[in-house]
Amino acid sequence: MSESKFETVSSCVDNFQHNEHTFDEIINDEHLSTTWDRYHLIGDVLRNDTPDILQLDLSQEIAKAIADEPTVLAPKTNNVFVLKLKAKVVEFAKPFGQLAIAASAAGLMVLGVQSNVSQNNETILPSQIVKTIPMAGIAEPVSLNFQQPDVASQKQAFIEQQRRFHALLSDHKQQIKLGSLTVNANKVDEQSEINSLDTNKANESNK
Amino acid sequence: MKLLSYVVLLLSISFSAVAEESEPAKVWLERLSVSLNKLNFSTSFVVVKNNQAQPYHWFHGVDDNGKELEILSLLNGPRRDILRKGDVVSYIEPELPPYSVSSQKISGPIPSILSGDISQLETSYDFISVGRSRILGRPAQLIRIEAKNAHRHAYWLWLDQHSSMLLKMSIVTKQGQPLEHIQFTHLDITDKPSESVLQLHETELPVLVDIPEEYQQQQLQWNVNWLPVGFKQINSNRHKISLTKQPVEFMLFSDGLVDVSIYVNASEEKQRNADFAKDGATLVLNQVNEGIEVSVVGKIPSNTAKKIADSITIKPPKVP
Numbered sequence: 001m002s003e004s005k006f007e008t009v010s011s012c013v014d015n016f017q018h019n020e021h022t023f024d025e026i027i028n029d030e031h032l033s034t035t036w037d038r039y040h041l042i043g044d045v046l047r048n049d050t051p052d053i054l055q056l057d058l059s060q061e062i063a064k065a066i067a068d069e070p071t072v073l074a075p076k077t078n079n080v081f082v083l084k085l086k087a088k089v090v091e092f093a094k095p096f097g098q099l100a101i102a103a104s105a106a107g108l109m110v111l112g113v114q115s116n117v118s119q120n121n122e123t124i125l126p127s128q129i130v131k132t133i134p135m136a137g138i139a140e141p142v143s144l145n146f147q148q149p150d151v152a153s154q155k156q157a158f159i160e161q162q163r164r165f166h167a168l169l170s171d172h173k174q175q176i177k178l179g180s181l182t183v184n185a186n187k188v189d190e191q192s193e194i195n196s197l198d199t200n201k202a203n204e205s206n207k
Numbered sequence: 208m209k210l211l212s213y214v215v216l217l218l219s220i221s222f223s224a225v226a227e228e229s230e231p232a233k234v235w236l237e238r239l240s241v242s243l244n245k246l247n248f249s250t251s252f253v254v255v256k257n258n259q260a261q262p263y264h265w266f267h268g269v270d271d272n273g274k275e276l277e278i279l280s281l282l283n284g285p286r287r288d289i290l291r292k293g294d295v296v297s298y299i300e301p302e303l304p305p306y307s308v309s310s311q312k313i314s315g316p317i318p319s320i321l322s323g324d325i326s327q328l329e330t331s332y333d334f335i336s337v338g339r340s341r342i343l344g345r346p347a348q349l350i351r352i353e354a355k356n357a358h359r360h361a362y363w364l365w366l367d368q369h370s371s372m373l374l375k376m377s378i379v380t381k382q383g384q385p386l387e388h389i390q391f392t393h394l395d396i397t398d399k400p401s402e403s404v405l406q407l408h409e410t411e412l413p414v415l416v417d418i419p420e421e422y423q424q425q426q427l428q429w430n431v432n433w434l435p436v437g438f439k440q441i442n443s444n445r446h447k448i449s450l451t452k453q454p455v456e457f458m459l460f461s462d463g464l465v466d467v468s469i470y471v472n473a474s475e476e477k478q479r480n481a482d483f484a485k486d487g488a489t490l491v492l493n494q495v496n497e498g499i500e501v502s503v504v505g506k507i508p509s510n511t512a513k514k515i516a517d518s519i520t521i522k523p524p525k526v527p
Contacts, residue, residue: 164493165484165491167450167453168468168504169491172491173314174449175459176314176459178416179461
């Protein structure tokens with residue numbers, strides 16, 4: 001019985017089987033024939049083939065079909081199995097995750113301890129001078145006697161540089177304002193410096 | 208009859224529009240120069256750079272005697288006004304007491320060459336007419352001033368189809384990345400000069416500063432051995448930077464559109480790598496090499512600034 005049920009269902013779904021035997025079974029079995037009906041109706045709805053008048057009735061039919069569906073397509077026993085499986089997965093995963101966190105924390109601690117140890121080593125050899133290659137490109141000595149430029153002085157250098165940029169910018173604007181008068185007076189005399197430039201055009205156009 | 212005149216008007220406008228489009232870019236720029244010198248206009252624009260907008264008012268007029276009157280003022284922050292009466296330009300700024308210089312060009316965000324002789328840019332730049340678009344609610348023609356080599360930025364100008372006035376300007380890298388914009392937000396062209404510029408007649412301008420010619424053309428003990436083709440020396444002097452009181456030796460170069468300042472001074476530091484700062488399209492380079500601090504400022508790409516800075520050589524002291 002279950003096999004024939006599956007057959008009917010599949011025939012309804014893919015709309016392919018034209019076996020007399022299956023049709024007979026569907027017609028004889030009231031349950032199957034109604035299912036078959038519903039599936040066709042659903043198909044019609046999906047394809048927008050249903051006439052307008054049927055639509056109100058159809059919604060109820062679809063609701064019924066949906067309500068009936070789990071008993072045919074998805075047996076309850078399966079659901080229970082999946083749920084059990086899920087529960088087991090969660091149980092297994094939880095301790096693993098905690099273990100991973102614990103392990104990484106331990107790793108960090110080991111790293112921390114190691115770096116502490118290495119720092120302690122430096123104090124043992126106070127006269128040791130390590131040559132490093134800093135970003136600026138010039139090697140600077142690093143030792144206990146050498147004062148590393150701290151964050152504050154770096155900030156100070158940054159502010160100093162910003163101040164310099166600002167001053168240059170405003171002076172540039174100032175000089176353009178003053179410089180424009182010599183251009184307009186047409187008193188621009190080529191200096192010896194300009195002759196060394198790679199431009200002959202500049203000289204020509206100025207003359 | 209009225210309808211007929213409308214039709215004629217429409218036809219003439221569309222005809223002139225067609226004629227304008229086929230005209231070369233240089234004609235457009237020449238017309239812009241005439242407009243900036245001859246028209247009575249009051250206009251507002253914003254300079255957009257570094258994610259900031261600076262609003263300006265700009266008035267220009269020609270009085271009955273043919274004298275040009277001009278006011279350019281920054282509207283945000285401390286007062287920065289530039290006044291011009293014919294050949295005298297006055298700068299009112301927070302950093303310095305007001306002063307006047309003898310010049311026919313005001314030095315503001317808009318390059319002064321646009322109201323001058325554009326043909327002097329032809330050695331270094333190509334003028335390209337690109338296409339039309341809509342700017343400030345008007346049909347506009349896009350003209351590009353493209354550098355002939357990679358050492359400079361390009362200037363894109365949008366000009367009003369009817370008045371040839373500037374409606375928008377962008378400074379764009381050779382790769383097409385915009386650095387700075389000037390967008391006009393309002394433009395009024397009138398037959399008579401506006402009240403605000405005519406008030407300049409009653410205004411007494413600050414004292415004219417007299418800069419001796421020798422001061423601007425001093426012999427300095429260093430050479431700039433490389434500059435992009437087309438740059439000419441405007442002046443060279445020794446002065447103190449007003450904000451830091453740092454004495455410097457200074458040279459100013461210009462190709463007509465772009466100004467490049469070069470500063471050289473002795474430094475306490477022995478060596479420092481090149482550091483860059485950008486203000487819109489304006490680049491500042493600062494480096495110390497063998498105790499000599501070199502700074503380059505101008506609307507040029509960083510590669511160009513670095514090349515200029517590295518080309519500077521100190522003249523050996525003269526053998527007595």
